[in-house]
Amino acid sequence: MENETILSCDALVKTFGSGHTEVRAVDGISLQVGRGELVLIMGPSGSGKTTLLSMLGGLLRPTSGKVFIDGNEITQLDESQLPRVRARSIGFVFQSFNLLDALTVEENILFPARLVPASLESARSRATELIARLGLTKRRTNKPGTLSGGEKQRVAIARALINEPALILADEPTGNLDSANGQEVMMILHDIARDEGRSVILVTHDPRVEDLADRILWLEDGALRDRKTEQHSWVHDPVCHMRVDEWTAEISTDHEAQHYVFCSQRCLDRFSLEPQRYISEEKHTPGQGHGA
Amino acid sequence: MWHWTYKSLLAQPVALMASIATAASAFLLVMVFEAVYAGETEQVVAYLSHTDADVWVMQQGVSNMHMATSYLSDSKANEVRQVEGVASVDQILYLNTVVKSGNQPWFSFIVGLDEGDTRAGPWAMAEGKALPTAGEAVVPVVFARMTHLALGGTLRIADKQFTVVGLSEGTFSMANSVIFMARSDLEDIMGSLDIVSYILVKAKAGMDPVVLVGNIERQVEKVSALTTKQFIANDQTMAMQMGVETIALMTLIGSALAVLLVAFAVYSLIARQRRELAVVKALGASNRSVYLGIALQATGITLASIVLATVLALLLMPAASALIPQLTLKLTLVSVERIAVVGAVVALLASLIPARQVAQVDPLSAFHA
Numbered sequence: 001m002e003n004e005t006i007l008s009c010d011a012l013v014k015t016f017g018s019g020h021t022e023v024r025a026v027d028g029i030s031l032q033v034g035r036g037e038l039v040l041i042m043g044p045s046g047s048g049k050t051t052l053l054s055m056l057g058g059l060l061r062p063t064s065g066k067v068f069i070d071g072n073e074i075t076q077l078d079e080s081q082l083p084r085v086r087a088r089s090i091g092f093v094f095q096s097f098n099l100l101d102a103l104t105v106e107e108n109i110l111f112p113a114r115l116v117p118a119s120l121e122s123a124r125s126r127a128t129e130l131i132a133r134l135g136l137t138k139r140r141t142n143k144p145g146t147l148s149g150g151e152k153q154r155v156a157i158a159r160a161l162i163n164e165p166a167l168i169l170a171d172e173p174t175g176n177l178d179s180a181n182g183q184e185v186m187m188i189l190h191d192i193a194r195d196e197g198r199s200v201i202l203v204t205h206d207p208r209v210e211d212l213a214d215r216i217l218w219l220e221d222g223a224l225r226d227r228k229t230e231q232h233s234w235v236h237d238p239v240c241h242m243r244v245d246e247w248t249a250e251i252s253t254d255h256e257a258q259h260y261v262f263c264s265q266r267c268l269d270r271f272s273l274e275p276q277r278y279i280s281e282e283k284h285t286p287g288q289g290h291g292a
Numbered sequence: 293m294w295h296w297t298y299k300s301l302l303a304q305p306v307a308l309m310a311s312i313a314t315a316a317s318a319f320l321l322v323m324v325f326e327a328v329y330a331g332e333t334e335q336v337v338a339y340l341s342h343t344d345a346d347v348w349v350m351q352q353g354v355s356n357m358h359m360a361t362s363y364l365s366d367s368k369a370n371e372v373r374q375v376e377g378v379a380s381v382d383q384i385l386y387l388n389t390v391v392k393s394g395n396q397p398w399f400s401f402i403v404g405l406d407e408g409d410t411r412a413g414p415w416a417m418a419e420g421k422a423l424p425t426a427g428e429a430v431v432p433v434v435f436a437r438m439t440h441l442a443l444g445g446t447l448r449i450a451d452k453q454f455t456v457v458g459l460s461e462g463t464f465s466m467a468n469s470v471i472f473m474a475r476s477d478l479e480d481i482m483g484s485l486d487i488v489s490y491i492l493v494k495a496k497a498g499m500d501p502v503v504l505v506g507n508i509e510r511q512v513e514k515v516s517a518l519t520t521k522q523f524i525a526n527d528q529t530m531a532m533q534m535g536v537e538t539i540a541l542m543t544l545i546g547s548a549l550a551v552l553l554v555a556f557a558v559y560s561l562i563a564r565q566r567r568e569l570a571v572v573k574a575l576g577a578s579n580r581s582v583y584l585g586i587a588l589q590a591t592g593i594t595l596a597s598i599v600l601a602t603v604l605a606l607l608l609m610p611a612a613s614a615l616i617p618q619l620t621l622k623l624t625l626v627s628v629e630r631i632a633v634v635g636a637v638v639a640l641l642a643s644l645i646p647a648r649q650v651a652q653v654d655p656l657s658a659f660h661a
C-alpha cells in the first residue's frame with residue numbers, strides 16, 4: 001500500500017512574467033508521493049512553495065510539466081473539469097482556516113460534500129464521526145466567529161477530509177496557532193496519513209513538525225534541494241519559547257538593535273504589543289535566549 | 293452551494309435589508325408610474341364610461357371625444373330617434389377649452405346639457421345640484437379644492453362668468469376635467485345655435501348596439517356612429533397617446549434604476565464575499581455554480597424588494613391620493629404582474645453585471661487570505 005503513488009509530478013515548471021521580467025517560480029520539479037506519506041515542503045520566503053502546492057492542487061496551471069493524482073493527469077483537464085477533481089480528490093487546509101462565516105461548524109464540514117453529487121447523505125454520518133474525533137462535538141452548531149484558532153483549524157481539517165480525498169494539501173496549517181494548538185493540528189495531520197492512508201503534503205516553516213514527517217523537501221529558488229540537517233540554527237521564540245530555526249524562520253522583527261524570530265505571526269503580533277514584557281520574561285528564563 | 297448562498301445572504305441582515313430597501317425604492321417608483329398610468333387611463337374616459345348610452349352618434353369622420361370637435365344639426369337627433377331599435381336619445385354640446393379660476397388655468401371638457409338631461413350629466417355629487425341652468429356651472433370637486441372654489445363661487449369660461457352650483461365626484465383627471473353647464477350657455481360661447489356635438493343613444497331591449505350602429509349609419513346621412521365600448525376605446529387610445537410615452541420613459545428609467553441598484557447591491561455583496569468566493573472555488577465549486585449562487589442572491593433581493601415595494605405601495609397610495617387629489621392612482625394586479633416580469637429581468641441583468649467579477653475571483657487567493 002505504501003508504494004502506491006497518489007501524487008506525482010513530472011518536470012513541473014511555472015514562470016511568471018516574460019523577457020527581462022521572467023521569474024521561474026518553480027523550475028523543473030519532479031516528485032512522487034505515496035499513499036499514507038506525510039511530506040514536508042520547507043524553504044525560505046519566495047522559494048515557490050505555495051506556487052508548487054497550487055499546481056499540485058489544480059489551482060494554478062503549470063507553464064510546462066504534468067501533475068497526476070491517483071494516476072489521472074489533471075494538467076490536461078479544462079477549467080470546467082478541475083473543480084470536480086478538487087472537490088473529490090483533494091482536501092485543502094489553509095493557514096488562515098478559510099471557514100465560511102455564515103455556516104455552522106457542521107455545515108462548513110459538509111460544504112465540499114454538497115459539491116459532489118449524491119455524496120451528501122453518507123457525508124452526514126462521516127461529519128458526525130469527524131466532529132467527535134476532532135473534539136468539536138460541543139461546537140457543532142457554532143459559527144466560526146465563536147471558535148478559537150485551534151478549533152477553526154480542526155474544522156478546516158474535518159472539511160478537508162469529508163469527501164475522503166486521497167490527497168491533503170496543507171499550507172502553513174500551524175502558522176496562526178499557538179504552540180499547543182499547532183502541535184495538536186500536526187498530530188492530527190500525522191494520524192490522517194498514518195491511520196487513514198491519505199497522502200499529506202504540508203508547506204510549513206514550523207520546525208516542530210520535522211520529526212513527524214516521512215520526508216522533508218527543501219525548496220529554494222524554485223527547485224528542490226537536499227536538506228542538510230546541520231543547517232539548523234535553533235533559537236527560541238520570545239513569546240511562546242518554542243524552538244525556531246533562525247535560518248529558515250520567515251517571521252522576525254528588530255527591536256532595540258536586537259533581532260527576534262518567531263514561530264508564527266500570532267507570536268509576533270503579541271510581541272509587538274508588549275515587547276518589554278517578553279524581553280524581560282526572556283531575561284528571567286535561563287537558557288532561553290533569542291540567540292541572535 | 294445553494295445552502296451557503298442562502299445563509300451568507302442572511303448572515304449580514306443590515307446590509308441585506310439596506311439592499312432590499314434600496315431596490316424596493318426603485319420598484320416603488322416604477323409602481324407609482326404604473327399606478328398613475330392605470331389611474332389616468334381609467335379616469336380619462338370616466339365621463340364616457342358613466343353615461344348610460346349604448347351608441348354615440350357624431351359628425352361624420354369623428355371617432356372620439358378627447359381633443360375632438362364634432363358639430364351636428366340638432367335635427368339629426370330627431371332623425372336618429374326614428375331609427376329602428378332606438379329607445380331614446382339625448383344630445384350634448386361639447387367644447388374642450390381652458391377654464392380659469394383665479395389665475396389657475398385647467399384644460400377641461402365643457403358639456404352643455406339640456407334641461408333634465410340626467411343621462412349625460414354628472415353621475416355622483418359631492419355637494420350642490422347636478423344639473424345647471426343658465427349662468428351656472430357644475431365643476432369637479434377636486435378642481436374646486438385646488439382652485440379654492442366653493443358653492444356660490446365664480447369662474448370664467450371663455451370670458452363668461454359662471455356661478456358654481458354643484459361639485460361633482462369622479463370627473464377630474466390630469467388630461468381632462470369635465471365641467472357641466474346649460475346647453476344654451478355653451479351655444480352662446482360657441483356662437484352657434486341649434487347644434488349638438490354628440491347624440492347619446494339608448495337601444496331598445498334586445499337590440500345589439502353593433503347592429504344599431506349599422507342601422508343609424510344607413511338611415512341618417514353624414515353621421516358616424518360607434519358603440520360606447522368602441523368610442524371609449526378610441527378615446528382612451530387618443531388621450532393616453534399624449535402621456536404614454538412619458539409614462540413609458542419614466543417606467544424605463546425606474547426599471548433601469550432598479551437594475552443598477554440591485555446590481556450594485558449584488559456587486560457589494562460579491563465584494564464583501566470575495567474571500568469566501570475564492571475559498572469555495574478552491575474547495576471545488578465551479579464558476580457556473582458560484583454564478584448561479586450569485587444569480588440566486590440577486591433574485592432573492594429582487595423578489596424581496598418587489599414584495600416590500602408592493603406592500604409600501606398598498607399602504608402609501610391611499611395617503612398619496614388624499615394628499616394629491618389631482619392624481620388618480622390605481623395599482624392593478626396586471627401592474628404588479630408586469631413589475632414582477634420587470635423584476636425577473638432586473639434580477640437577470642443585475643446578476644449578469646457582476647458575473648465577470650465572479651469569474652475573475654481567483655481560487656488561488658484562498659492561500660493568501
